Amino acid sequence: MPDRTEDVIDQLHALMHLFKDRMRQALNVDGGGLGPTEARALRFFSHHPGSTQQDLVAHSGRDKAQITRIVQQLMERELLAREPDPNDGRRFNLQLTKKGLALQEAMHTQRKKLAADMLRDLSKDERQQLGGLLERMRESAEGSSTAASERIASR
Structure with a gap:
């Protein structure tokens, strides 16, 4: 797929x-x-x-x-x-x-x-699931930008 x-x-x-x-x-x-x-x-x-x-x-x-x-x-x-x-x-x-x-x-x-x-x-369960997924995406993106900033700073 x-x-x-x-x-x-x-x-x-x-x-x-x-x-x-x-x-x-x-x-x-x-x-x-x-x-x-x-x-x-x-x-x-x-x-x-x-x-x-x-x-x-x-x-x-x-x-x-x-x-x-x-x-x-x-x-x-x-x-x-x-x-x-x-x-x-x-x-x-x-x-x-x-x-x-x-x-x-x-x-x-x-x-x-x-x-x-x-x-x-969307059902209540779907809204909660979507909220959780979006939160995880935001956290991942923030973690990625923090890691990238740390890599640049360590050069």
């Missing part, structure tokens, strides 16, 4: 783009004009209230200047607010405003609807 590895990767790639396109459409409807990167930043702060801009840089892998612009745009739109860190006066903690929270909830509803649409033909 032929190795279908490339087919699986192609299917994952196509599925990812389909998901991103549908989320982009949802952003146009319920996202208040946010771009995908701004929406991801808003989602990060909804899951990690009180995090810093540097936390988002570390989480996203984006450069500091880009994250600074995104945070500034979210603050200008009154979706994100910053407060001095009580433990370190040089840092600011960021959290969603009421307006940001309402927008995030609307986007979360769209995300859940899209996920339900994409998974509706």
Whole structure:
């Protein structure tokens, strides 16, 4: 039987783009004009209230200047607010405003609807199995990139 590895990767790639396109459409409807990167930043702060801009840089892998612009745009739109860190006066903690929270909830509803649409033909057991398989794939990929980085560093 032929190795279908490339087919699986192609299917994952196509599925990812389909998901991103549908989320982009949802952003146009319920996202208040946010771009995908701004929406991801808003989602990060909804899951990690009180995090810093540097936390988002570390989480996203984006450069500091880009994250600074995104945070500034979210603050200008009154979706994100910053407060001095009580433990370190040089840092600011960021959290969603009421307006940001309402927008995030609307986007979360769209995300859940899209996920339900994409998974509706899979049984609960199949969804759990798929989740486990995808997690193992991610771990393998992360392990491969870590090993490659270590090989390069040891040269």
